[in-house]
Amino acid sequence: MSDKKKEIENLGRRHFLRNSAVTGVAGAGLAGGFGAGTLLGGSEKARAAEGSIEVAPGELDEYYGFWSGGHSGEVRVLGVPSMRELMRIPVFNIDSATGWGITNESRRILGDSARFLNGDCHHPHISMTDGSYDGKYLFINDKANTRVARIRLDIMKTDRITTIPNVQAIHGLRLQKVPHTQYVFANAEFPIPHHDDGVVNDGRGMENPEGYYTMFNGIDAESMEVAWQVIVDGNLDNTDADYTGRFVASTCYNSEKGMTLADTMRAERDWVVVFDVEAIEAAVEAGEFKTLGDSEVPVVDGRQGSKVTRYIPVPKNPHGLNTSPDGKYFIANGKLSPTCSIITIDKLPALFDDAIEPRDTVVGEPELGLGPLHTTFDGRGNAYTTLFIDSQVAKWNIEDAIRAYNGEEVNYLRQKLDVHYQPGHNHASLTETKDADGKWLVVLSKFAKDRFLPVGPLHPENDQLIDISGEEMKLVHDGPTYAEPHDCILARADQINPKKVWTRDDPFFAETVAMAEQDGVTLETDNKVVRDGNKVRVYMTSVAPQFGLTEFTVKQGDEVTVVVTNLDQVEDVSHGFTMTNHGVAMEISPQQTASVTFTADRPGVHWYYCQWFCHAMHMEMTGRMLVEKA
Numbered sequence: 001m002s003d004k005k006k007e008i009e010n011l012g013r014r015h016f017l018r019n020s021a022v023t024g025v026a027g028a029g030l031a032g033g034f035g036a037g038t039l040l041g042g043s044e045k046a047r048a049a050e051g052s053i054e055v056a057p058g059e060l061d062e063y064y065g066f067w068s069g070g071h072s073g074e075v076r077v078l079g080v081p082s083m084r085e086l087m088r089i090p091v092f093n094i095d096s097a098t099g100w101g102i103t104n105e106s107r108r109i110l111g112d113s114a115r116f117l118n119g120d121c122h123h124p125h126i127s128m129t130d131g132s133y134d135g136k137y138l139f140i141n142d143k144a145n146t147r148v149a150r151i152r153l154d155i156m157k158t159d160r161i162t163t164i165p166n167v168q169a170i171h172g173l174r175l176q177k178v179p180h181t182q183y184v185f186a187n188a189e190f191p192i193p194h195h196d197d198g199v200v201n202d203g204r205g206m207e208n209p210e211g212y213y214t215m216f217n218g219i220d221a222e223s224m225e226v227a228w229q230v231i232v233d234g235n236l237d238n239t240d241a242d243y244t245g246r247f248v249a250s251t252c253y254n255s256e257k258g259m260t261l262a263d264t265m266r267a268e269r270d271w272v273v274v275f276d277v278e279a280i281e282a283a284v285e286a287g288e289f290k291t292l293g294d295s296e297v298p299v300v301d302g303r304q305g306s307k308v309t310r311y312i313p314v315p316k317n318p319h320g321l322n323t324s325p326d327g328k329y330f331i332a333n334g335k336l337s338p339t340c341s342i343i344t345i346d347k348l349p350a351l352f353d354d355a356i357e358p359r360d361t362v363v364g365e366p367e368l369g370l371g372p373l374h375t376t377f378d379g380r381g382n383a384y385t386t387l388f389i390d391s392q393v394a395k396w397n398i399e400d401a402i403r404a405y406n407g408e409e410v411n412y413l414r415q416k417l418d419v420h421y422q423p424g425h426n427h428a429s430l431t432e433t434k435d436a437d438g439k440w441l442v443v444l445s446k447f448a449k450d451r452f453l454p455v456g457p458l459h460p461e462n463d464q465l466i467d468i469s470g471e472e473m474k475l476v477h478d479g480p481t482y483a484e485p486h487d488c489i490l491a492r493a494d495q496i497n498p499k500k501v502w503t504r505d506d507p508f509f510a511e512t513v514a515m516a517e518q519d520g521v522t523l524e525t526d527n528k529v530v531r532d533g534n535k536v537r538v539y540m541t542s543v544a545p546q547f548g549l550t551e552f553t554v555k556q557g558d559e560v561t562v563v564v565t566n567l568d569q570v571e572d573v574s575h576g577f578t579m580t581n582h583g584v585a586m587e588i589s590p591q592q593t594a595s596v597t598f599t600a601d602r603p604g605v606h607w608y609y610c611q612w613f614c615h616a617m618h619m620e621m622t623g624r625m626l627v628e629k630a
Contacts, residue, residue, distance in 0.1 A: 066078075074091055181221045327345065338369055381397055396414060451480070535559045553625075608622065
């Protein structure tokens with residue numbers, strides 16, 4: 001027997017650990033943080049060296065990578081394949097560098113949820129037209145506070161945040177792919193009490209989990225208003241959409257409605273819920289919905305037996321749900337089963353016509369290893385699945401897995417590669433679109449205990465870059481990362497076209513411009529103070545290295561709004577405004593207007609300064625706020 005054949009056959013070395021038996025191993029892995037993967041040996045290092053890449057100083061990357069910032073509440077922008085961090089986009093967090101969560105513009109976007117000081121970002125996804133990235137928006141969820149945000153990719157700033165009513169903990173998020181991104185699809189993970197009178201979670205029924213429900217949410221991508229919600233049985237985890245615009249599928253790992261860990265693992269099969277978007281829209285149009293609480297959002301019943309959903313049984317506590325780039329399959333990853341379930345999308349119309357049974361849509365269930373979480377694709381018919389317990393990525397061929405499911409003797413596993421350690425999400429270049437190009441695979445490993453210099457009890461995690469352009473996966477990069485990039489997405493550089501300088505008519509600061517117009521102020525030329533009782537608005541320009549106003553006077557207790565317009569046109573001459581001892585800071589990039597409001601509660605001299613290094617005389621770019629005693 002050849003060494004290659006032996007290697008393939010040995011890939012199933014944990015064959016006996018399946019289904020419920022996996023649970024004990026999973027617990028051990030979670031508690032002890034062990035991994036089957038080890039540090040790179042000599043031959044692996046040589047292979048990595050062969051596949052190594054370099055983006056030299058001054059050269060640009062081929063891809064933009066957008067990483068969720070996890071519980072930091074932000075989105076991070078990386079260049080790939082260099083893995084250089086280019087920018088951090090604050091979303092649900094407070095950011096003292098840019099003033100996000102401090103400035104008036106950002107607080108308007110945060111809205112009522114500005115009271116939350118945290119966020120938990122999981123799934124970033126880019127808007128599409130005809131199944132390809134159009135570079136217009138990136139959407140991201142906040143699991144912690146049940147929000148969905150939109151980032152404008154032309155300015156790399158968050159421009160809308162929506163709190164989803166009637167539910168808790170938005171987790172899985174994906175987008176409609178064709179004909180364009182009309183909807184953002186978002187799963188609420190945790191069921192909460194629903195009552196017959198239409199009230200949700202008001203303190204009644206807390207001891208009756210059978211009365212708990214959660215919902216699948218469709219958000220209008222342009223207005224960022226919730227278009228409709230669908231009640232389901234069980235809970236919802238991850239989701240993805242097809243390439244027809246009709247079907248969306250979501251995993252459910254808690255069909256039992258368990259309230260404890262043991263309860264959530266009782267069933268050997270949970271399910272994938274398939275949503276018929278056209279049927280949901282028709283139900284809303286026909287008035288076949290209700291509303292809940294104070295919300296006017298149409299709520300459609302999608303529990304078992306509904307015409308808008310179908311429930312496909314799959315093993316066991318499924319997690320990731322991924323659509324193959326050829327549009328043929330949904331892949332549901334088993335988590336507590338060593339298998340993935342291949343659901344063929346072309347049978348879904350028959351399923352909704354009740355012409356076939358739900359399990360008839362499952363055309364393959366390859367055994368891959370312990371703890372399959374997420375699957376991505378190379379566009380050449382191969383899938384790549386992270387194995388959390390094995391600390392590996394399994395490369396396998398989809399059509400061969402289907403043939404094996406039908407009884408043929410065929411090896412569908414192509415390779416397993418150790419990663420370090422306990423991988424969660426993975427993402428191959430352009431794989432969420434029809435344009436998957438099979439060049440790079442990013443694996444987001446959750447543990448990294450011996451990969452980097454020690455930095456104390458809180459360890460970094462490890463983002464690993466793998467070359468998948470050839471027959472074998474080759475690990476080419478380790479990168480430590482902080483708290484906690486959950487998922488990422490890669491787009492070609494030519495698909496993203498950010499502005500280099502703000503335009504003066506940008507809607508991002510339109511409300512501040514309108515305020516200035518009401519005050520009779522021309523932002524590009526005027527430096528003046530407008531007084532309205534105890535409310536004072538201070539307008540100033542900035543041109544490196546000087547503010548247009550270097551002194552203004554207010555009274556103790558005044559509410560002060562400072563508006564700064566950066567008149568510089570050189571694209572990298574950003575200014576800032578920091579008022580000492582007032583918790584106030586903001587960024588003002590070229591041609592931008594930004595504003596911040598605070599209370600001048602202490603008499604005396606208070607210096608303000610530009611905190612973004614802008615000029616050789618940057619240190620001299622200062623001014624004074626003189627606060628008179630009340």
